[in-house]
Amino acid sequence: MAGATAFTIRAARLEEVPAVAELTHRAFAAGPYGHLPVSAERRALVDAVAERAADGAVLVAVEDGPGSSVGRADASGGRLLGTVSLVRAGSPQSRLAVGDEAELRLLAVAPEARGSGLGEALALAAQEEALTWGASAVVLDTGTLNHTSQRLYERLGYERFTPTASGTTTDAAASAPADSAAPTDGAPSNARPPAASEDQIDHIDYRLPLRDRDDLVIRLVRDDEVDAVAALSVRAYEYAYELSDEYRASIADVAPRALEHQVWVAADAASGELLGSVATPRRGSTISPLAQPGELDFRLLAVDPPARGRGVGEELTRLAIELARLRGLDRVVMNSGPQMTGAHRLYAKLGFDRLHEREREIVDGDRRFRLLAFTIDVPHALRVPRSADETTAA
Known part of the structure; x- marks a missing residue:
């Protein structure tokens, strides 16, 4: 494609279903298997967008295009340039995923849009979507002749693995002909069946782990958890700080915040107990006046007092940095009150610096204080780096 093309990545709309299917057929017809006849099963898979x-x-x-806003989830824009699907284990469209894994399927870029970075952007957006589910990993398969896709996935940190009946073996290519289908009914199993290719082509299976810890699950808040998150957040802030009535009400106002932005929770993997929360903006937006173009801001990092010392705050902060990386942003910024010294120690440990030029004086009733600002450059490595001796947050 000549020149850079600005594009928005968002959820497909109902009226776009036929166009998404047509684009996918056209993209695969222009790929390394485009010379092969398309089976009825494969055609049905591609057409099943809804x-x-x-x-x-x-x-x-x-x-x-005119009337659209770059990166906004509600952008109208123009023509479709690419698409990707993410499905859950046990769904009819899934072949590889087990347990709480997410499966990436049918990544397709219009032939005229190739070379513009769309494939990578779509793969990263799918990874972010998997994070919102609390998925433990993203899995996928691609044909052995699809060298472009293999290079993309390996550049993004995916590892080749061999599916086995008892689990996963990494660092090996699974390039035998696919000749059996994964189960499509019932609850997702932790026993991984070999993936079946609708067109019976040889394939390579890939897996990208999304969690560094097995004891925590981080995901978006659910509708029935909003009140619990509000109570948790107020407890967390009242535990160490004196709150004005106005600020307490703002902290507890979780439902509208979750509707406009993203409210994440950290839950105990074994019990499901909610341990902490943080709010981030949706893709292409901001959640506070602090952020400038190219930056992601976050607010209201909270850890339930009984859960302190487990590294929950650190993991939620790392999530914000990872979201910025997946969105191609350069920096993460946030405000913090001067009394929040525990949070300041955490930010310093992770490599944040003060952003003095954006700090400002706040008047809250009869109190006057300086609202601090912090920033960190987003590492464009595959994952947010950890030091070798890191265990849990202070």
Whole structure:
């Protein structure tokens, strides 16, 4: 594609279902297997856009145009440039995923849009979507002749693995002909069946782990957890700080915040107990006046007092940095009150610096204080780096 094309990645809309299917057929016809006849099963898979959206998510890249806003989830934009699907284990569209894994399927870029970075952007957006589910990993398969896709996935940190009946073996190519289908009914199993290719082509299976710890699950808040998160957040802030009535009400106002932005929770993996929370903006937006273009801001990092010392605050902060990386942003910024010294120690440990030029004086009733600002450059490595001796947050 000549020149850079601005695009928005968002969820596919109902009226776009036929266009998403047509784009996917056209993209695969221009690929390394385009010379092969397309089976009825494969055609049905590609056409089942609405079903994939119901079982998981279908994302599209849309060319920005007049009336659209770059990166906004509600951008109208112009023509479709690419698409990717993410499905859950046990759904009819899943072949590899087990347990709480997410499966990436049907990444497709319009032939005329290739070379513009769309494939990578869509893969990263799918990874972010998997994080919102609390998925432990993203799995996928691609044909052995699809060298472009293999290079992309390996550049993004995916590892080849061999599916086995008892689990996963990494660092090995699974390139035998796929000749059996994964189960499509019932609850997702932790026994991984070999993936079946609809067109019976040789394939390579890939897996990208999303968690560094097995004891925590971080995901978006659920509707029935909003009140619990509000109570948790107020407890966390009242534990160490004196709150004005106005600020307490703002902290507890979780429902509108979750609707407009993203409210994440950290839950105990074994019990499901909520341990902490943080709020981030949706893709292309901001959550506070602090952030400037190219930056991600976050607010209201909270850890339930009984859960302190488990590194929950650190993991939620790392999530914000990882979201910025997945969105191609350069910095993470946030405000913090001068009395929040425990949070300041955490930010310093992770490499944040003060952003003195954006700090400001706040008047809260009869109190006057300086609202501090912190920033960190986003590492464009595969994952947010950890020091070798790191265990839990202070």
